[in-house]
Amino acid sequence: MRVRVQEAAFDPGRELAGFARGRHDVGAVVSFTGVVRDTEGTLERMEIEHYPGMTEKAISAIVDEASARWSLLDAMVIHRHGTMAPGEVIMMVATASAHRAEAFASADFLMDYLKSRAPFWKKERRKDGTVWVAAKDEDEAALDRWSR
Amino acid sequence: MIDVLYFAWVRERIGLPKERVETGAATVAELVEELKAREERYAMAFADIASLRVALDQELAEFDAPLAGVREVAFFPPMTGG
Numbered sequence: 001m002r003v004r005v006q007e008a009a010f011d012p013g014r015e016l017a018g019f020a021r022g023r024h025d026v027g028a029v030v031s032f033t034g035v036v037r038d039t040e041g042t043l044e045r046m047e048i049e050h051y052p053g054m055t056e057k058a059i060s061a062i063v064d065e066a067s068a069r070w071s072l073l074d075a076m077v078i079h080r081h082g083t084m085a086p087g088e089v090i091m092m093v094a095t096a097s098a099h100r101a102e103a104f105a106s107a108d109f110l111m112d113y114l115k116s117r118a119p120f121w122k123k124e125r126r127k128d129g130t131v132w133v134a135a136k137d138e139d140e141a142a143l144d145r146w147s148r
Numbered sequence: 149m150i151d152v153l154y155f156a157w158v159r160e161r162i163g164l165p166k167e168r169v170e171t172g173a174a175t176v177a178e179l180v181e182e183l184k185a186r187e188e189r190y191a192m193a194f195a196d197i198a199s200l201r202v203a204l205d206q207e208l209a210e211f212d213a214p215l216a217g218v219r220e221v222a223f224f225p226p227m228t229g230g
Contacts, residue, residue, distance in 0.1 A: 013192075033230055037185045049155060050226070051153070051155060051206070054203060054222070057206055057207075058206075062189045090230075111230055114229045115227075115228070115229055116226065116229070117226075117227065118229040118230075119224065119230075120229035120230075121205070121228055127168075132225065132228075134225075134228075135226035135227065135228050141183065
């Protein structure tokens with residue numbers, strides 16, 4: 001299990017190529033990559049603030065929870081902070097298991113929890129001003145489907 | 149003495165990322181009331197507690213949580229990771 005919080009850009013393809021490599025018990029690898037989106041063509045850059053210390057702990061706790069729920073053979077979370085341009089990779093998640101259902105479900109779970117339980121805050125610098133991205137009610141509601 | 153940290157727009161409204169606070173507050177809510185009474189910028193930042201989250205020693209907590217033994221309190225808006 002690996003958790004990395006960093007300012008530097010990374011290549012998700014390269015990270016994925018090295019993930020769970022050489023393991024013969026892994027039958028399924030699922031990955032998700034989050035990218036800075038600019039649907040309206042007005043975003044100049046995205047700034048991501050985080051809480052050093054808590055960020056790593058919170059992500060590790062989320063990964064531990066996923067490992068307790070599914071038979072994960074490996075999991076990886078890389079999340080950037082700092083300034084990013086539209087099109088740049090923000091973060092990635094990868095999960096590995098024997099069968100696909102567990103890899104899909106755990107990756108989905110990790111993303112739902114990273115979205116609203118890992119201490120990151122996004123700020124958009126737009127041509128017409130600067131706004132903190134507001135958390136969505138649906139992001140909070142998404143966590144309910146995992147309650148057991 | 150307790151370290152109080154602010155993130156995102158809470159940090160911007162208060163105008164600093166971190167400060168040491170001498171407090172006799174028993175709970176987070178009491179600490180918030182003390183801070184609000186200090187200056188207008190604190191009152192503004194803590195005007196709507198429902199729109200804020202709190203972490204005690206880097207673990208998410210509730211506003212009625214006790215402060216005994218806590219070294220670090222952080223206030224911030226709902227998180228927007230991923």
